[in-house]
Amino acid sequence: MKADDTPQKTMDEYIAEFPRDIQGILEKIRATIRKAAPQAKETINYQMPTFTLEGNLVHFAAYKNHIGFYPTPSGIEKFKQQLAVYKGAKGSVQFPLDQPIPYELIGQITEFRVRENLEKAKTKKKKGSV
Numbered sequence: 001m002k003a004d005d006t007p008q009k010t011m012d013e014y015i016a017e018f019p020r021d022i023q024g025i026l027e028k029i030r031a032t033i034r035k036a037a038p039q040a041k042e043t044i045n046y047q048m049p050t051f052t053l054e055g056n057l058v059h060f061a062a063y064k065n066h067i068g069f070y071p072t073p074s075g076i077e078k079f080k081q082q083l084a085v086y087k088g089a090k091g092s093v094q095f096p097l098d099q100p101i102p103y104e105l106i107g108q109i110t111e112f113r114v115r116e117n118l119e120k121a122k123t124k125k126k127k128g129s130v
Contacts, residue, residue, distance in 0.1 A: 011042045011049045022062050025101055029060050029067065032103045036110035054121035057113050066094040067101060071109045074116060079109050 015026045026049070033040070033051050037058075040051040048061040048070070059070035066087075073091040076083060082105055087094045095101050 009044065011044065014044060014049050018062050022097075025067060025097075026060070026062055028103060029069075029101070029106060032107045033058060033060075033110050036107040037114045040114070051110070053114060054117040057117060058110055063094075065098075066096050069093050069095060069106060069109075071113050075109045075113050078112055079105065 011030065015023050015030070018026065030042075030049065037051055037053055040053040040057050043050050043052055045052075045056060046059065048059040048068075050059045051057040056072070058072075058075070059068075061068045061070075070092045076088060076091055076093060082102075083093050086096075
């Protein structure tokens with residue numbers, strides 16, 4: 001769907017590569033994640049917009065017919081009932097572009113991932129200080 005395969009350097013550059021309607025969806029996903037994880041940093045990992053907080057938090061990407069959301073396998077597992085209506089895999093889910101994007105669910109999954117990453121970091125620091 002992008003014009004070329006040149007890797008993007010920022011989330012803004014990534015989003016700008018898409019048609020306006022898709023840009024709107026991507027910006028709303030970005031804002032949803034930002035609200036759920038205000039302390040997270042934006043970057044590009046695996047050529048996808050990524051939020052990091054004590055490691056990778058969530059990734060998302062636009063494709064021809066869907067938005068891919070990548071909250072790691074734990075994020076998928078925790079919300080498997082709500083995500084059951086979507087195609088997905090161990091660490092990803094596809095939100096079809098011809099259906100409403102579940103922004104509230106994206107926010108809930110992101111909040112879960114924030115708690116998970118912060119808890120892992122806390123445990124890691126405790127082990128390191130012993």
